[in-house]
Amino acid sequence: MTHITDLNSCAGNLKTPRNIDKEKGSNEDLSSNAAESLINGNIQLPFSSLFSLPAVVFCIGGCEDEFFCSEKCAKAAWESYHSLLCSGPKSLCKDKDFLCKFIHHANETNDIFLVAAKVISSTILKASSLEQLKHKNDPKKCYTSEDCINCLLEAWEPFSMGFKRLWWDSIALPIDLGADDEIGFRNEIKELASHSLKLLKGAIFEEKYAPLFSLQVYGHVIGMFELNNLDLVVASPVEDYFIYIDELDGKEKVEAEKFTRPLLDALGDDYNVPCEGTAFFPVQSCANHSCVPNMKAFKRDEDKDGQAVLLATRPIQFGEELTISYIDEDASWEERKALLKDYGFICMCPKCIKES
């Protein structure tokens, strides 16, 4: 992705849509012929070659649930987690009915279950390839269940850093519930996770990796994402295109707008909907929160393949704690306090102390 990207911490601000002049046009309808020609590639919008996107690559296993930006990404995903979670004909999962029920349940309730399943699946596949490597290097050695557990622990290591609190213990009580409802609410959340795990087990359980399928592990993995994930906000390439046209000069702009204006009017406010996602970064997950942070997480043009960076927002003293903001730090003190409730602490940064 070659566009400006921006990372904000959980519940953070979205990139503010940049305003472009939308006053002039009047033609709200883009004729269906024109739209069809654009889709077919029979018409090319002016300067659109400057905004080309990679072609969509389909999943190797033949499911129609996951799409990738390159063959390389599709292969990496297949090898690292997707082969067990694919609902297509080449899937390596044990039971596709259970897998489809698991995916449906996650989509209906909490899509973090899908990410938690990726952690479990990638740990299984990594542990299994470590075992194969060890067998290959020393074919005569007799492998014990302890060797198997050691491979499992090694495969688990990248996730151990984010493994902190159980989801049902850390989630904030919804504002419409009182203290009397708390136990019932937490039990309900636990029950939801338990049902999701039951479906996942039906799809990919393997006896030798049984410790991975305990409710405690599942609850911690979900908690890890709920507490540590960063919102990923990527500016829409469509928005970037229209801004480029808006910033052209004179005749070039007039000519280009003959084509782009009807399209912009037809899109209305949808011209700048950003692409949103969520991501776990082990280093960023170690940073505590402050409403006057000294760092900010970014994904810049040069940060490829899932990389992101932490940049200092001001000079940092030796020994000073490195912090990021988990929320919109420009919100009022009351709002910030409410937004931080899910993280289970009351912020005592200088700004909060002053404003409280």
Ligand SMILES: C[S@@+](CC[C@H](N)C(=O)[O-])C[C@H]1O[C@@H](n2cnc3c(N)ncnc32)[C@H](O)[C@@H]1O
């Ligand atoms: C993403 S983790 C941050 C790293 C964490 N301190 C650790 O030890 O790995 C988020 C958790 O850290 C704690 N935390 C983060 N910022 C805090 C702050 N300003 N005051 C108290 N606890 C904080 C809370 O328990 C929160 O749920």
